[in-house]
Amino acid sequence: MKVEQISVFLENKAGRLAEVTRCLGEAGINIRALSLADTTDFGILRLIVDKYDAAREVLKSKGFTVGKTEVVAIEVPDHPGGLASVLDILAQAGINVEYMYAFVQHSGKNAVIIFRFDNLDEAINLLQKQGIHIYKGEEVYRL
């Protein structure tokens, strides 16, 4: 039920993001989703890719600091209030969203959103009980 996300430490200077994407491109790795959290000094690039291990290896060999985080990919109805209905369930259970970002592609009629929670397993249980679809890792890497 969990998805492996690769994260990369980036200094805020020109060309670093381009360097990451170029390395991945040259290694034939496809980026499925990404988000960039930034501060005045540094940024954290979070990526879902089709080949996690290969991506980690190529970025490490280029000297980047990389990390691995487990996240959840949730199917969210693509209409007004769709995301709110999911977030409400979490808020009522007191589960904190560390961060979230949308998938580029749709899955059928619905949107796919990546979530990082402070309590991943509890969130998965809760959402599944409420009938919300959570994607398996392999499904996400292939989307």
Next chain:
Amino acid sequence: MIRDQYYETLPREELQALQLRRLQAMVERVYHLVPFYRRRLDEVGFKPEHLRTLADLENLPFTVKQDIRDNYPFGLFAVPMEQVVRIHASSGTTGKPTPVGYTARDLETWGELMARVLAAAGVHRGDIVHVAYGYGLFTGGLGFHYGVERLGAAVIPVSGGQTRRQIMLIQDFAPNVLCCTPSFALYLAEVGQEMGVNFKDTQLRVGIFGAEPWSEAMRQEIEARLHIDALDIYGLSEIIGPGVGVECLEAKSGLHLFEDHFLPEIIDPVTLEPLPPGETGELVITTLTKEAFPLIRYRTRDVTSLNYTPCRCGRTHLRMSRIKGRSDDMLIIRGVNVFPSQIESVLVDIPGVSPHYQLIVDREGHLDTLEVAVEVDETVFSDEVKQLQKLAKTIEGRIKDYLTVSVKVRLVEPRTIPRSEGKAQRVIDRRQK
């Protein structure tokens, strides 16, 4: 191991008598042979015969690096060129190098002192010594080289650079002793790790590191990563090169300064007044036995303190603390004296934080700012912004506690801080002078 049982364990009274005899002979000689010293002594009305006790040394003028530059290249040599057999030079920050000369006897002395250094580190005949200090005008490489040969051990004169090849040689030639700068030792550890080398499997046993200031925390890191004992050595080309002092393996607590050849003092770098034993200040050295390039009260600019208490190794020569900084590299940040090595010792104490750092000093309005660039590696990396900001705050807090100066920590990517294979470039001062 003590190489010279007689001179290295002389009781203090006899040592001082020897120092006085040698000092008197030296001052007498330079007064007559070096016009610069004659002029200097005449200016203050000091005649060689006024030197009756070691305390009279205080009445002699200081010599500074600028004096050597003013007499460029060989104006301070105290022997005719026919007697000079070697010339070394330290790279000057202002273009021209600072040259120094040696007679055949000076080289004998130097080799003997370096043999003492190696013996203090437990090195003996049959050992193989990997010398990765630069060979050339710099005194590091050749200084160690002749010491190893004099001791009767085997020297591998690798010199600097070609790090991967050096690691191959460490594996294949199986040296027992590593001699290089401490920053290069850590760089070797890092590159070795990349190459999948476990230093536990090498024959390295002890390392003698110097030519730049380092910290106790850095010692622990070098010892843990290279699986060796790490000892500090002190020297500067003006005085003789490496071999002015070294830590003993037994105590690893302060560097025995070879007092039968060098007479040390500690002064306040601002008032120039001598400080009592134990106080921290600038080290001043008078050479006692140098022939070609003697120096009277040379201001080294190195900041340290002298400890006269007996050492468990049996040597009677005083121990100076590891160099705490440079009196001219000392940064004054909002009125507080800051030595880069202090920042380093804070960083190495925080788990996961690498000791590679750079200090950027600037001024906003009338206020000095100090930024510390610290590398983020995988052990401390988090994909959450707040975790990394917390790390930066922790480092800022620890430095503030230690130095009483507020700093800003900037997290940077690994290996973006330049690794120097010689002296590390730790400080960038952007303040208008």
